[in-house]
Every structure is written in structure tokens, then in C-alpha cells.
Amino acid sequence: AQKITQTQPGMFVQEKEAVTLDCTYDTSDPSYGLFWYKQPSSGEMIFLIYQGSYDQQNATEGRYSLNFQKARKSANLVISASQLGDSAMYFCAMREEMYSGGGADGLTFGKGTHLIIQP
Amino acid sequence: EAQVTQNPRYLITVTGKKLTVTCSQNMNHEYMSWYRQDPGLGLRQIYYSMNVEVTDKGDVPEGYKVSRKEKRNFPLILESPSPNQTSLYFCASSLRYSGNTIYFGEGSWLTVV
Numbered sequence: 001a002q003k004i005t006q007t008q009p010g011m012f013v014q015e016k017e018a019v020t021l022d023c024t025y026d027t028s029d030p031s032y033g034l035f036w037y038k039q040p041s042s043g044e045m046i047f048l049i050y051q052g053s054y055d056q057q058n059a060t061e062g063r064y065s066l067n068f069q070k071a072r073k074s075a076n077l078v079i080s081a082s083q084l085g086d087s088a089m090y091f092c093a094m095r096e097e098m099y100s101g102g103g104a105d106g107l108t109f110g111k112g113t114h115l116i117i118q119p
Numbered sequence: 120e121a122q123v124t125q126n127p128r129y130l131i132t133v134t135g136k137k138l139t140v141t142c143s144q145n146m147n148h149e150y151m152s153w154y155r156q157d158p159g160l161g162l163r164q165i166y167y168s169m170n171v172e173v174t175d176k177g178d179v180p181e182g183y184k185v186s187r188k189e190k191r192n193f194p195l196i197l198e199s200p201s202p203n204q205t206s207l208y209f210c211a212s213s214l215r216y217s218g219n220t221i222y223f224g225e226g227s228w229l230t231v232v
Contacts, residue, residue, distance in 0.1 A: 107221065
């Protein structure tokens with residue numbers, strides 16, 4: 001079974017609109033972290049936001065916020081007031097065993113969502 | 120400046136010619152790993168290392184080798200590259216515990232013809 005599922009292969013959004021990128025995850029580990037990365041056409045991985053499984057509040061970083069619904073195992077990324085420069089691939093990822101056992105495991109990535117912002 | 124440095128950034132090589140992609144970090148991180156990215160598949164882990172002389176296979180290790188002789192370096196070795204190893208490769212590093220800050224290299228575009 002996939003550990004990270006991103007159900008939107010591509011999205012077109014009008015500039016200045018809010019965008020929600022979906023991500024659901026699957027783990028039995030109580031200690032995990034959820035990450036969102038942006039990858040522009042140049043290829044580098046840009047970290048956007050992080051949410052720990054024990055964090056009580058949803059993470060926010062500027063125009064990015066993470067809608068964390070633990071019971072639903074959902075970690076959607078919300079981008080407010082989208083800009084043309086937001087056009088890129090977006091990846092959701094999870095890291096298990098953050099503070100336990102042998103230490104943090106590697107990242108498991110979803111297949112990504114290609115977001116295109118239209119003027 | 121905290122960084123992960125990969126080399127080469129771009130390489131076109133021929134089938135069977137051994138190559139090494141180097142990765143170096145300057146943050147004294149215990150954990151280092153290699154990923155490959157292919158269209159429609161996202162990033163998949165190739166190998167990882169918890170510390171010096173400790174390495175283990177990730178999800179797609181076939182055709183690759185690694186070593187961790189020093190804490191800062193984690194080279195990826197393709198002994199006999201094949202066209203199906205054409206991909207974008209990323210090296211990453213972090214602390215072993217509380218690894219919520221993960222540093223990625225800029226990526227290495229590898230083409231095997």
C-alpha cells in the first residue's frame with residue numbers, strides 16, 4: 001500500500017486564488033513528520049513546511065499552511081493568494097520513527113502534483 | 120553556510136562506464152541518504168546511512184553502491200550504469216533524531232546512453 005498518496009496529478013488555478021493540494025498518508029508509527037516540498041523546473045527541492053505528529057497546531061509558514069487532520073491521516077497544503085511563481089511540482093513526504101528506535105527513517109514521497117498558476 | 124554539495128550536477132555517460140556521484144555535507148549530520156526521481160514516481164530512496172560505516176538499502180538499491188568512510192561524505196557509485204539509471208539524483212542529510220530539518224543537494228542529472 002502506498003504510504004503517501006497525492007490524488008491530483010495536475011492542477012490549474014487562477015492567479016490570486018487559494019490552492020489546496022491534497023495529501024493522505026498511512027503509518028502505524030505514532031512518531032512521524034510530514035513535509036511539503038516545492039520543485040520548480042530547475043529541479044531543486046525547496047522545503048516549504050513541516051508538521052510533527054505530536055504538534056497540536058497546524059503549521060504555517062508565510063502563505064503556506066498545512067491542514068493537518070490526524071484522524072483522517074490527511075496533511076493538505078494550502079497556498080493562499082497564489083502567484084505565478086508558485087507554478088511547480090509539489091511533493092508531500094513523510095518521515096517515520098522521528099524520535100524513537102533507531103532514529104528517523106528516510107523520507108517517503110508521494111508522486112507529486114504539478115501546479116500551474118494562470119494569469 | 121549549511122549545505123549539501125553534489126557533483127557532478129550534469130553528466131551524460133555510456134552504458135557500463137563506472138561513475139561516482141559525490142555528496143558532501145558540512146553540518147556534522149549523522150543521517151545521509153540518496154534518492155532518485157523519475158517522472159510519475161516521485162522520489163525513491165536508494166541507500167541511506169545512519170552514521171560512519173553504517174549503510175543500508177532503501178527501496179531501489181539495485182545497481183548502486185555506497186560507502187560512508189567519513190561523516191561528511193556519502194558517495195553513490197554506479198559500477199556498471201545502464202540506461203534505466205537515467206534519472207535525477209538527490210543527496211540529503213539530517214540529524215538522526217529530531218530530523219525535521221532535511222537538507223537536499225541541488226540534484227544531479229544523470230543520462231546513461
